[in-house]
Amino acid sequence: MIKLIATDMDGTWLTDQKDYDKELFLCEFAEMQKQGIKFVVASGNQYANLMTRFPEVLDKIYFVAENGALVAQGRQILHVDSLGDDIYQTLLKITTEYPYPAVVMGLVSAYVKKSSGRAYKQEMKKYMEHITVVDSFGEIDDRIFKVSLTVPEDKMSKILRELKEKYPEVGFVSGAADSIDMQTKGMNKAVGLAYLSQKLGIKSSEMIAFGDSGNDVGMLKYVGRSFATATALPEAKQAAGQIIGSSNESAVQKEIAKLLEIK
Structure with missing residues (x-):
């Protein structure tokens, strides 16, 4: 019996244009409500960014953001697991060892260096609602979840x-084909789902998940049934129980319709 459906966003739920079939989803969501x-x-991605994707049902859905480090129900944050200072300083050190731009993800905002340029900030705005430009990451005063390093795909x-x-x-973990997410060892989306499992009284075997990247592997292995999109990274495909079509084909929404037996 299905009691919870979890899905990744970029490369899984969202098309390349960062959109999705809202009409189909709202139909499905109504059915999910009926079935509990x-x-x-x-x-x-950033919690604030994710909230903007679902304005019609915001207060009725759950969020596992920042690769499991933040869990929320609608606008209410339920759980936060931020980095310790030691590991954060290690991550900042790593950003100085490679000649690639990075973004620091915090509770209040995401942060990019001014030296990374305007184009990088604009690219990051696809994934983050709140971005602050700083001269140095050392000046940030926030609860930090992770640091992501943007690298060339062929060097990933x-x-x-x-x-x-x-x-x-x-x-x-690979957050995408061109980014590496760096955070507390063992932190992943399965950690967030495990928190919801306890809070909602739902077994992992009663959950279904969809994903496409390295940061989805833990979640795909944790749930009862898992699906990876056709364009998923090899590690996600290996972790998933089934491969479906691409996000540009609304494959996840169509699979959910099948699972809910919506004609």
């Missing part, structure tokens, strides 16, 4: 491997 199924937006696997070998105390 919880809908969870599980993403590495090499850099990811290097980081895991050099810093075994840190958790590294």
Whole structure:
């Protein structure tokens, strides 16, 4: 029996234009309400950004944001797991070791360096509602969830491997084909779902999840049934129980319609 449906956003739920089939979703959500199924937006993205995607049902859905470090119900934050200072300083050190831009994700805002340029800030605005430009990451005063390093796609696997070998105390996952999420070791979307499992009294076997990246692997392995999109990274496809179409084909929404037996 399905009691909870969780989905990643970029590359999974959202099309390349950062949109989705809202008419189909609202039809599905009405059916989820009838059946008592919880809908969870599980993403590495900023909570404030995720809320803007679902204005019609905002107060009736759950969020597992920042790769599991923040859990919320509608506008109410339920749980926050921010970085300790030691690991945060390690992540800042890593950002100085590579010649690539980075973004620091905090509770109040996301932060990018002025030196990364306006184009980088504009690109990050696709994923973040609140962004603050700083001269140095050292001046940030916020509760920090993670740091993401943007790297060339053709160097992703090499850099990811290097980081895991050099810093075994840190958790590294591919947030997308060109970004590496760095945060507390063991932190992932499954942690957020486990919190909701306890709070809502829903077993992991009663959950379904959809994803496409390295930061979805924990979630895909945690739930009873899991799906990866056709364009998913290899590690996500390997973790998923089934491969479906792409986000540009609204494959997740169509699969949910099948699961809910909506004609």
